[in-house]
Amino acid sequence: GENVEQHPSTLSVQEGDSAVIKCTYSDSASNYFPWYKQELGKRPQLIIDIRSNVGEKKDQRIAVTLNKTAKHFSLHITETQPEDSAVYFCAAASGGSYIPTFGRGTSLIVHP
Amino acid sequence: KAGVTQTPRYLIKTRGQQVTLSCSPISGHRSVSWYQQTPGQGLQFLFEYFSETQRNKGNFPGRFSGRQFSNSRSEMNVSTLELGDSALYLCASTRDFQNTEAFFGQGTRLTVV
Numbered sequence: 001g002e003n004v005e006q007h008p009s010t011l012s013v014q015e016g017d018s019a020v021i022k023c024t025y026s027d028s029a030s031n032y033f034p035w036y037k038q039e040l041g042k043r044p045q046l047i048i049d050i051r052s053n054v055g056e057k058k059d060q061r062i063a064v065t066l067n068k069t070a071k072h073f074s075l076h077i078t079e080t081q082p083e084d085s086a087v088y089f090c091a092a093a094s095g096g097s098y099i100p101t102f103g104r105g106t107s108l109i110v111h112p
Numbered sequence: 113k114a115g116v117t118q119t120p121r122y123l124i125k126t127r128g129q130q131v132t133l134s135c136s137p138i139s140g141h142r143s144v145s146w147y148q149q150t151p152g153q154g155l156q157f158l159f160e161y162f163s164e165t166q167r168n169k170g171n172f173p174g175r176f177s178g179r180q181f182s183n184s185r186s187e188m189n190v191s192t193l194e195l196g197d198s199a200l201y202l203c204a205s206t207r208d209f210q211n212t213e214a215f216f217g218q219g220t221r222l223t224v225v
Contacts (some may be wrong), residue, residue, distance in 0.1 A: 006154075009152075009218040013113070034213070034214070036216075041115075042218070043202070043217060043218050043219065044155070044216045045216070046213045046214070046215075049213070052225050089154060089155060098115060099157060099160050099168050100214065101157065102147075102155040102156075103154060104152065104153060104154035104197075105154045105155075
């Protein structure tokens, strides 16, 4: 089955800095890569996703890149703000199962 | 449009007991997945139901089971509870079996004592 590794487990940055979270996946059939944000005590919510036919996608201060050859995908957050503090989960899903396999999460802390 | 609703929000059970958790998906969504969330382990997939059929199952013991009703509402049951079953149980619904956004419920916090 699919295996998703996510790094780092904790990321601490100053407000205004950029943050990068990296994930790798094992199943070459995976073609859908969503990212979820979970604020303390709240449910995970989709913030951005990318499909395997696209190398990069941006939405305001967040962007995701995908390298299918290396089976890497990353989340980039620019100009971080304290409200970006949360746990971020990457995931990978294949056309076969459609069930996303999640990474273990990255706790992002943005210091004012 | 109402979101995904999970009940109850909190449960405290004793080892050896069984528990049933409920999930009502977004109206029109036919796929419901269940996840166990524990600190440091992320979101571990339990099982997924589509049109009352279990389509996928994760690597959990047989004590964990589920079902889906004709109105797409789903329940999961854990029998013979162990201390290690203490976790946040999340369900997520998607419109169909395509790779589209999964909407999560608030979760049920289960504590086994």
